[in-house]
Amino acid sequence: MDFKHDPSTDFRPVEGLSRDQAAEEVEALRAGIRHHDYLYYVKAEPAISDAVYDQLFDRLQTLEAEFPSLQDKNSPTQRVGAEPVSALDKREHRAPMLSLESVQDAEAVAAFIDRLQRDAGDEDQGPVALVLEPKFDGLSVELIYDQGAFSSGSTRGDGSTGEDISHNLRQVTAVPMRLHKAPRYLAVRAEIFMPRSGFTALNRERVQRGDEPFANPRNAAAGLMRQLDPNRVAGRPLDLFCYELLELDGGETPADHPATHPATHHELLQRLPDWGLKTCPLNRSAEDLDDVRAYHAELEGQRDALDYEIDGVVIKLNDRARREQLGVRSRSPRWALAWKFAPREEITTLEEITVQVGRTGILTPIALLQPVDVGGVTVSRATLHNADEVQRKDVRPGDQVRIIRAGDVIPEIAERVEQPGQTRAEPFTMPEQCPVCSTEIIRNGAYHRCPAGLACEAQLVGHITHFASRDALDIDGLGEETARQLVERGLVHDLADLYPLAEGELAAMEGFGDTAARNLVQAIDRARKPSLQCFLYALGIRQVGGRMAAVLARTFGSLDALIKADREALERTPEIGPEIAASVIAFFDNEDNREVIEKMRTAGVEVEDAADQEADQAHDSDSLSGKTFVFTGELEHYSRREAQSAVEARGGRATSDVSSATDYVVKGKDPGSKAERAQDLGIETLNEAQFERLLEQG
Ligand code: IVH
Numbered sequence: 001m002d003f004k005h006d007p008s009t010d011f012r013p014v015e016g017l018s019r020d021q022a023a024e025e026v027e028a029l030r031a032g033i034r035h036h037d038y039l040y041y042v043k044a045e046p047a048i049s050d051a052v053y054d055q056l057f058d059r060l061q062t063l064e065a066e067f068p069s070l071q072d073k074n075s076p077t078q079r080v081g082a083e084p085v086s087a088l089d090k091r092e093h094r095a096p097m098l099s100l101e102s103v104q105d106a107e108a109v110a111a112f113i114d115r116l117q118r119d120a121g122d123e124d125q126g127p128v129a130l131v132l133e134p135k136f137d138g139l140s141v142e143l144i145y146d147q148g149a150f151s152s153g154s155t156r157g158d159g160s161t162g163e164d165i166s167h168n169l170r171q172v173t174a175v176p177m178r179l180h181k182a183p184r185y186l187a188v189r190a191e192i193f194m195p196r197s198g199f200t201a202l203n204r205e206r207v208q209r210g211d212e213p214f215a216n217p218r219n220a221a222a223g224l225m226r227q228l229d230p231n232r233v234a235g236r237p238l239d240l241f242c243y244e245l246l247e248l249d250g251g252e253t254p255a256d257h258p259a260t261h262p263a264t265h266h267e268l269l270q271r272l273p274d275w276g277l278k279t280c281p282l283n284r285s286a287e288d289l290d291d292v293r294a295y296h297a298e299l300e301g302q303r304d305a306l307d308y309e310i311d312g313v314v315i316k317l318n319d320r321a322r323r324e325q326l327g328v329r330s331r332s333p334r335w336a337l338a339w340k341f342a343p344r345e346e347i348t349t350l351e352e353i354t355v356q357v358g359r360t361g362i363l364t365p366i367a368l369l370q371p372v373d374v375g376g377v378t379v380s381r382a383t384l385h386n387a388d389e390v391q392r393k394d395v396r397p398g399d400q401v402r403i404i405r406a407g408d409v410i411p412e413i414a415e416r417v418e419q420p421g422q423t424r425a426e427p428f429t430m431p432e433q434c435p436v437c438s439t440e441i442i443r444n445g446a447y448h449r450c451p452a453g454l455a456c457e458a459q460l461v462g463h464i465t466h467f468a469s470r471d472a473l474d475i476d477g478l479g480e481e482t483a484r485q486l487v488e489r490g491l492v493h494d495l496a497d498l499y500p501l502a503e504g505e506l507a508a509m510e511g512f513g514d515t516a517a518r519n520l521v522q523a524i525d526r527a528r529k530p531s532l533q534c535f536l537y538a539l540g541i542r543q544v545g546g547r548m549a550a551v552l553a554r555t556f557g558s559l560d561a562l563i564k565a566d567r568e569a570l571e572r573t574p575e576i577g578p579e580i581a582a583s584v585i586a587f588f589d590n591e592d593n594r595e596v597i598e599k600m601r602t603a604g605v606e607v608e609d610a611a612d613q614e615a616d617q618a619h620d621s622d623s624l625s626g627k628t629f630v631f632t633g634e635l636e637h638y639s640r641r642e643a644q645s646a647v648e649a650r651g652g653r654a655t656s657d658v659s660s661a662t663d664y665v666v667k668g669k670d671p672g673s674k675a676e677r678a679q680d681l682g683i684e685t686l687n688e689a690q691f692e693r694l695l696e697q698g
Contacts, residue, residue: 001025003032007048009055014066022067026075029060033076034178034276041174041239042278074149074177079170084229088163091154093142094187094247098159099331100135100314102338103682106296109315110289111680112337120322120335127287129318131265132295133243134282135338137309138193139222141165142246143175143277148182150175155225159331165225171233174240176276183260187246188277194221195307198237216377217309239308241280242272264318285318292339300341312340329660337682345404346379347417348372352397353384353428357436359462359540363448365390365428367401367413374403379411385692386446387430396425410693434458446637454494454592457487463540467495471546471622472538473527477520485509494592495539496599498524528603532559532610539593543583545649546622551575552584553610559597563588575648577641622651623697628661629654632675633668635688646695658683666691 001024017025033056040046040053061077064070072078103109113128121128140156153169154162169175172192179186194202194217202220203213214220224233245268248261262268272279282299286292296313303310317323317335326334349370356364365384372379382403384390393416395401400417432441434450436458441448454460461483468478478498486492491505501524506517530538536559537549544552555573556562562584570581587593629647631640631654638646643666644654658665658677665678665685678685686694 001028003028003056004035007032007036007052007056009052009059011059014062017063017066019067019069022063023070026060026063026067026070029056029063030072030075030178032056033060034176037076037173037176038180038276041176042273042276044281076177078177079173079234083167084231085167086228088165088226088228090157090161091152091164092161093154093157093159094144096159096328097140097142097156097162097189097246098328098333100336100338101329101332101682102312102340102684104340104342106289106293106339108679108682109292109337109339112315112682113289113292116317116326116335120317120319120326129264129266130286130292131269131316131318132284132286132292133314133316134280134299134310135312135314135340136191136193136241136280137218137311138191138240139218139225141169141190141192141225141240143169143188143190143242145179145182145186145188147184148179150177163226167230168225168227168233171230171236172238172240174238174278179275179277182275183249185247185249186275187248188242188272189244189246190240190242190277192221192225192238192240193217193308194224195237195239196309197307202237240278242277243269243279243283243314261320263320265316265320266318268320286315296339296341303341310341312338314338332660343404344374345402345414346372346374347400347402348379350395350397350399350401350413353390353395355431355435357434357450357456357458357462359459359466360542361450361453361456361459363430363434363441363450365430367395369401369403372403374405374411377405377411379403379405382411382413383693383696384413385689385696387428387448388446389689390428394427396427398422398425410697412693460492460494461487463495464492464498466540467498467538468527469538472534473530474534475520475527476523477516478523481511482509482520494596494599496596496603496605499528499600499603499605528605529608530605531608532557532562535559535607536562539587541584541587543580543645543649545651547651548576548580548645548649556610558609559607563594563597575645577645579642580645580649624650624652624694627652627663630656630658630662630665630674630678631668632665633671635666635668635691637688637692643691650695664691664694 033053036046036048036053057076060075064075064077117128141153142162143153144151150170152164152166153175154164156162170177196217199214199217199220206213214223221238224236224238227233245262262271266285269279269283284295286295292313292315299310299313315337317326323333323335328334350367351370352368354366354368356366358364365387367382367384369380369382384393384395393413395413395416400419402414402417403411404414405411430441430448433439434441434452434456437450437452437456439450439452439456442451450456450459452459454463461480464478464483464486465480467473468475468483489509491501492498501521503514503517503521506512506520507514531553533549533553536544536552537546551573552562556565567581567585570576570584571578624647629652631643635643647654655662658674658681660681662678662681662683665674665683667675667685667687675685
């Protein structure tokens with residue numbers, strides 16, 4: 001019986017089979033199915049029709065059902081009907097799953113290749129050998145095979161520990177459950193992704209069912225991989241490419257096992273498919289900058305025609321022993337570099353510029369766009385930041401504009417596209433009165449602000465939403481829409497009004513029933529004993545983000561102590577500069593604010609003292625948490641101190657020296673040598689506008 005080469009489907013009746021005969025046939029069927037999976041997924045050269053494949057598969061299922069003792073976790077049939085898990089377990093990686101240093105321009109690539117040539121080249125051997133691969137925009141995973149059988153797989157997580165997603169990976173048909181001629185032990189790194197075609201079909205299906213569509217293929221793949229129930233993953237269009245070795249036969253270096261250890265990356269890429277693991281057909285060998293440039297240009301040109309998303313190319317040193325010598329930085333190896341493509345762009349019509357009023361009263365012009373797909377994401381609005389920016393870009397309703405998704409996330413208008421002969425609308429001007437409450441607007445540098453505070457409904461809605469957000473008081477069910485209704489119906493005039501809300505009042509609101517109303521009242525009730533840190537953050541004091549709230553809570557211990565604190569005491573606190581001190585003082589000096597706090601206390605709010613709280617507990621979802629910034633040159637809207645505080649208020653750190661631990665270098669006017677150093681190290685540099693955007697995301 002050999003279903004690999006002779007897939008005859010003329011099966012004997014099951015009833016007449018002995019257990020031994022069945023066992024033999026089951027083995028042959030599994031081997032045959034794996035072989036055809038391999039031809040189909042790895043080689044992309046199927047040898048049998050789908051119909052014949054299905055018959056082999058059905059036969060195997062029948063035999064396993066008839067002879068339960070023959071069942072096996074790694075049988076191809078086990079991909080269907082698997083059991084859900086109750087939670088995703090943590091799993092430590094065999095070797096750190098590093099990330100890649102990434103750059104945007106050819107000069108940085110040239111510097112990288114020079115460095116490799118110098119540190120890892122061989123003088124008499126000519127140019128250093130490189131391997132080029134696409135940079136896949138999917139989900140990085142570790143796959144482990146023990147004795148040739150798939151044993152587990154996990155997400156990258158923080159690089160040293162990820163989440164066990166074995167149950168879901170077993171559903172991905174391109175992940176083999178058994179390897180060919182496999183080493184005893186193998187841990188590889190691969191990218192799981194959803195092909196574009198499958199993504200479109202899946203989203204169409206979701207929309208028809210009334211589900212939210214996924215934003216892009218990456219999110220879809222990542223979302224599926226984190227499911228608890230593998231049946232949701234079964235049959236989904238998912239695929240993978242393998243690209244690195246994490247461990248082989250118990251060790252990572254050739255000394256551990258010279259026979260099976262590939263000496264070069266090129267060799268590994270050839271070995272992987274022999275084992276049954278799929279690699280990308282676009283991988284290429286190279287030796288100098290010209291090769292890399294050509295490859296980058298070729299892939300960028302091909303990008304839209306590919307059935308999977310890529311966002312750059314990865315340049316890797318070929319020689320694995322030399323890689324060892326070069327070693328790694330804290331998060332990325334010295335032997336590899338990602339050269340990203342230019343951000344995705346698209347042209348569309350700007351239909352209207354509206355003005356939004358935020359929590360702090362700042363007016364933000366928003367461009368409403370004719371919806372356009374920018375690299376897989378539908379974009380229909382983009383912030384224009386402030387009046388100066390609108391003026392600088394000179395965009396008006398009716399104009400054609402170029403939209404880019406910088407860093408592949410937030411869409412922005414890069415520029416106006418000139419249309420000769422077109423009559424244009426009048427230039428945009430900021431309203432003189434608040435579009436929400438009609439209060440006279442005041443201008444402060446680049447910013448326009450409605451000074452009405454909580455008397456302005458937009459600001460009140462913003463404050464309520466912030467107050468209830470996860471890192472503040474975490475009131476479930478109180479999002480922006482609900483906040484808007486509470487304000488419009490006159491139920492809430494200040495934050496303290498939230499506490500006495502009654503179920504009956506809420507149940508009358510749109511989209512609310514008795515249950516939602518009861519849940520919200522209970523959620524508000526649970527927010528009556530907030531920690532000092534969360535409460536301070538929730539108040540929305542200007543300049544006081546998660547990290548500053550933690551510092552203030554730790555230093556002053558109780559709300560009353562902070563209310564009483566004078567400017568000197570505040571300024572004595574490390575990390576608190578004059579601007580933050582002034583803002584805290586102004587907030588508690590304001591009679592309305594003090595009244596609202598009193599009103600909350602009367603409603604039963606008790607803010608817990610910080611004394612017995614864990615000392616350094618910053619908000620873990622701070623938008624810049626863990627990021628290190630270096631500033632160079634002069635910024636237009638910030639003093640150096642203010643910029644640093646802004647970073648710290650979002651959980652980030654500002655340091656003075658550029659090193660490989662630096663995440664961003666912010667470049668102002670007349671930048672110094674730090675900007676060059678950033679470039680050498682391939683660290684992302686931001687201009688002031690990009691920096692502000694990053695701050696706004698928080
Ligand atoms: S090699 C130690 N190769 O890019 C080398 N990574 O920021 C690290 N990625 O999370 C990985 N395509 O998911 C490598 N051809 C490729 C890649 C690739 C995409 C991802 C990977 C990682 C991210 C790095």
